[in-house]
Amino acid sequence: MNLEEIKNSHKLLGTFNYQLGQIDKGYTNRTLYVNLSAKTFAEKPVTELMKQKFIGGRGFGLKLLWDGINDNTKWNDPENELIIAPGPIGGITQYPGAGKSYVVGLSPLTQSAMDSNVGGYFGPFLKFSGWDALEIQGKAERDVILFIDGTKGTVTLEEAPLEELNSHILIEQLTEMYAESEEDKVNVSVVTAGEAAQHTLIGLLNFSFYDTRRKAVRIKQAGRGGLGTVFRDKNIKALVIKSIKIRGDLNNPHDLSTLKKVGKKMHKEILSLDDSQCQMRKAGTTHIVKIMNDYDLLPVCNYKFGSDPNANNITHTVLISKYFNLNGHDECWYGCTLSCAKVINSFKLKTGPYKNKDVIVDGPEYETLSAAGSVLGVFDPEFVIETNFYCDTYGVDTISFGTLTAFVMECYENGVINQDITGGLKLNFGNAEAALELLHQMAKGEGFGVIAGLGIRRMKKLFIEKYGANPDFLQDIGMEVKGLEFSEYVTKESLAQQGGYGLTNKGPQHDEAWVIFMDMVNNQIPTFEDKAEALFYYPMFRTWFSLVGLCKLPWNDIVPADNHTTAEPAKVPEHVQNYVEIYNGVTGSDIDNNELIRQSEVVYNFHRVFNLRMGYGTREFDQVPYRAVGPVTAEEYESRQDRYDRQLKEILDLNTAEKTTEEKVRILRNYREEQYQKLCDAVYLRRGWNSNGIPTLETLQRLGIDFPEVAEVVKKYS
Amino acid sequence: MIKVNGRDYPWRAELSVKQLLAEMNFTFPLIIVVINGKTVPKDEFTCTVIENGDDIQAIHLICGG
Numbered sequence: 001m002n003l004e005e006i007k008n009s010h011k012l013l014g015t016f017n018y019q020l021g022q023i024d025k026g027y028t029n030r031t032l033y034v035n036l037s038a039k040t041f042a043e044k045p046v047t048e049l050m051k052q053k054f055i056g057g058r059g060f061g062l063k064l065l066w067d068g069i070n071d072n073t074k075w076n077d078p079e080n081e082l083i084i085a086p087g088p089i090g091g092i093t094q095y096p097g098a099g100k101s102y103v104v105g106l107s108p109l110t111q112s113a114m115d116s117n118v119g120g121y122f123g124p125f126l127k128f129s130g131w132d133a134l135e136i137q138g139k140a141e142r143d144v145i146l147f148i149d150g151t152k153g154t155v156t157l158e159e160a161p162l163e164e165l166n167s168h169i170l171i172e173q174l175t176e177m178y179a180e181s182e183e184d185k186v187n188v189s190v191v192t193a194g195e196a197a198q199h200t201l202i203g204l205l206n207f208s209f210y211d212t213r214r215k216a217v218r219i220k221q222a223g224r225g226g227l228g229t230v231f232r233d234k235n236i237k238a239l240v241i242k243s244i245k246i247r248g249d250l251n252n253p254h255d256l257s258t259l260k261k262v263g264k265k266m267h268k269e270i271l272s273l274d275d276s277q278c279q280m281r282k283a284g285t286t287h288i289v290k291i292m293n294d295y296d297l298l299p300v301c302n303y304k305f306g307s308d309p310n311a312n313n314i315t316h317t318v319l320i321s322k323y324f325n326l327n328g329h330d331e332c333w334y335g336c337t338l339s340c341a342k343v344i345n346s347f348k349l350k351t352g353p354y355k356n357k358d359v360i361v362d363g364p365e366y367e368t369l370s371a372a373g374s375v376l377g378v379f380d381p382e383f384v385i386e387t388n389f390y391c392d393t394y395g396v397d398t399i400s401f402g403t404l405t406a407f408v409m410e411c412y413e414n415g416v417i418n419q420d421i422t423g424g425l426k427l428n429f430g431n432a433e434a435a436l437e438l439l440h441q442m443a444k445g446e447g448f449g450v451i452a453g454l455g456i457r458r459m460k461k462l463f464i465e466k467y468g469a470n471p472d473f474l475q476d477i478g479m480e481v482k483g484l485e486f487s488e489y490v491t492k493e494s495l496a497q498q499g500g501y502g503l504t505n506k507g508p509q510h511d512e513a514w515v516i517f518m519d520m521v522n523n524q525i526p527t528f529e530d531k532a533e534a535l536f537y538y539p540m541f542r543t544w545f546s547l548v549g550l551c552k553l554p555w556n557d558i559v560p561a562d563n564h565t566t567a568e569p570a571k572v573p574e575h576v577q578n579y580v581e582i583y584n585g586v587t588g589s590d591i592d593n594n595e596l597i598r599q600s601e602v603v604y605n606f607h608r609v610f611n612l613r614m615g616y617g618t619r620e621f622d623q624v625p626y627r628a629v630g631p632v633t634a635e636e637y638e639s640r641q642d643r644y645d646r647q648l649k650e651i652l653d654l655n656t657a658e659k660t661t662e663e664k665v666r667i668l669r670n671y672r673e674e675q676y677q678k679l680c681d682a683v684y685l686r687r688g689w690n691s692n693g694i695p696t697l698e699t700l701q702r703l704g705i706d707f708p709e710v711a712e713v714v715k716k717y718s
Numbered sequence: 719m720i721k722v723n724g725r726d727y728p729w730r731a732e733l734s735v736k737q738l739l740a741e742m743n744f745t746f747p748l749i750i751v752v753i754n755g756k757t758v759p760k761d762e763f764t765c766t767v768i769e770n771g772d773d774i775q776a777i778h779l780i781c782g783g
């Protein structure tokens with residue numbers, strides 16, 4: 001079918017005309033509201049209070065979602081919303097990593113407020129089209145495309161019956177359809193999900209950008225928490241935006257010269273030091289695979305182990321030499337010299353509906369190399385790349401897919417489920433073909449793929465109720481917290497990182513806190529107070545990126561040459577100062593690094609209260625599966641027996657020679673579980689929360705968010 | 719005996735910083751080595767010999783993920 005036919009099949013459901021307006025110091029000062037059920041549109045003002053308290057990005061998303069839903073709203077109710085917001089710094093081109101936007105909505109996995117960050121051009125284009133956020137509520141009756149034309153000031157809602165659903169085709173079709181010429185393609189960005197997003201709860205969103213050098217539409221993913229599932233539940237086929245041509249001053253910053261000065265220094269640093277540091281420009285985040293494997297932190301076989309000799313097959317060395325197409329320009333937004341968004345130009349698929357087709361694959365990144373590789377006991381780069389491609393085009397989060405498939409594999413190997421239940425799939429660790437077939441089933445909404453696509457939390461319940469599984473065992477090995485699957489790090493030897501996953505707002509995703517090396521390797525935070533301080537500072541600092549529209553990677557995946565001479569090298573003080581200057585340079589504010597943390601604390605605590613409002617957000621929901629804490633099985637214990645025996649001797653003065661492995665597993669477990677509880681106590685205290693993990697009224701007052709409706713929620717639990 | 723990141727590690731004569739990092743499998747490139755409070759420049763890892771009783775910090779600058 002040709003594009004003309006597809007386009008002609010569109011039926012206009014609604015149009016909204018607006019004044020293009022002016023961006024003022026990083027803000028357009030209004031948000032766009034679209035109701036898909038009523039087919040209505042509205043412009044909402046952004047108040048000074050909203051900017052002061054919620055800053056932008058994830059903060060705006062949480063605030064709009066809080067106002068848009070009620071206490072009983074479920075993820076698939078029409079009232080649930082999807083909000084996309086870039087943040088005030090988002091869209092500048094002078095400093096690397098300034099094109100991120102944030103997607104917020106109620107998650108089908110956690111049933112609470114989820115945020116997921118993403119590159120690609122949609123977020124900045126949204127701002128340059130006149131909006132600080134796009135807020136979508138309601139459900140369309142049939143598949144629709146929402147088109148924002150930021151060159152003309154129009155928004156249209158169009159029924160779109162004929163386009164493909166899977167992303168790699170859909171983004172091509174829509175870029176072609178909405179761009180006026182080849183040159184215009186770079187001004188178009190598309191958001192899509194895919195077939196599996198509508199049959200599973202782990203759907204993701206792809207955000208596109210046009211790569212002019214490769215003449216190809218590329219994608220970045222808002223992966224976590226099933227927001228692609230919400231997108232499809234609303235019958236959205238795609239969002240399309242067309243922007244005016246990008247210029248360095250479009251964000252209309254308060255002081256452009258500061259941005260230029262700080263940006264120039266940073267570009268110089270990256271270009272001169274990246275080669276001798278992390279080689280992000282060459283390897284992207286894939287360089288982490290070898291490091292994690294070397295330090296026993298790479299998830300292998302459902303996080304049983306932290307390394308495997310075969311991991312060499314999926315390291316950056318292999319990807320660089322055989323797969324990546326490197327041209328020195330892999331930025332997912334203008335001006336990102338760190339350029340980590342690697343791509344495979346041509347990959348011949350071996351399975352599925354696109355078998356034998358040559359496709360472009362964005363990635364794989366570190367997380368996918370584990371999720372589609374080591375965590376499944378698979379060390380075949382071709383399988384990882386194929387899974388990466390299909391997860392993206394079907395609209396499935398690679399992290400959740402990998403972690404839940406690893407859980408399924410362990411259940412299968414332990415007889416919790418069998419071939420009768422899996423429909424014949426032999427889901428042993430290492431069976432790459434079976435894992436891919438599971439993914440294809442998710443896309444078709446068939447077979448065991450439908451069950452697996454529910455996520456670990458729901459599978460645990462089902463396996464217990466339907467197949468009589470041992471609940472304790474499933475709780476121990478099911479790597480989820482709050483309903484979200486773990487991202488890809490082994491945390492057994494880092495108590496602080498166990499908290500870094502458990503004591504989070506959205507669930508175990510490493511973008512909030514990643515303190516494994518500080519804790520386990522460097523031993524820099526030995527006491528509970530030290531760990532609590534790290535689990536205060538880093539989550540707050542990292543939250544700030546999500547408020548303003550920045551990527552985390554240029555913060556510490558490159559550091560100044562003299563960083564080691566500073567008082568706190570782990571914080572990379574010079575880069576923190578860069579952020580302060582950029583924020584002030586854009587917004588005209590006068591914040592310092594303490595105020596930066598306080599800005600985050602406001603939104604972080606608001607998110608915690610949001611969880612509470614939805615029925616979560618207390619201590620019981622911060623508990624982690626024991627697999628994240630220590631060895632669940634004798635097999636795991638014995639694989640690192642020297643380490644565990646030594647700890648039992650040194651810490652508990654135990655004569656290990658007199659004990660069986662099972663006894664040692666139990667004793668170690670009692671000790672480690674107790675440590676985790678003590679960690680919770682210390683972190684709650686540092687964050688200004690009570691012993692049940694609830695922000696105290698004093699904390700809300702100190703942060704200026706003791707609004708009646710917020711205080712009301714907290715009072716209910718006091 | 720020496721201390722590496724606060725933990726005991728057996729000492730032997732002629733042990734260099736480079737050898738120690740290799741033995742510990744400390745492969746991460748952004749690593750700072752401090753011996754008894756004094757930073758060892760990276761280009762001196764091979765020629766710096768560790769003395770018995772030294773207190774060594776091998777700080778990995780990775781806040782990752």
Ligand code: SF4
Pocket residue numbers: 096097098099119330331332333336337338339340341551552553554
């Ligand atoms: S560092 Fe990578 S992910 Fe971050 S903005 Fe740059 S290219 Fe995108």
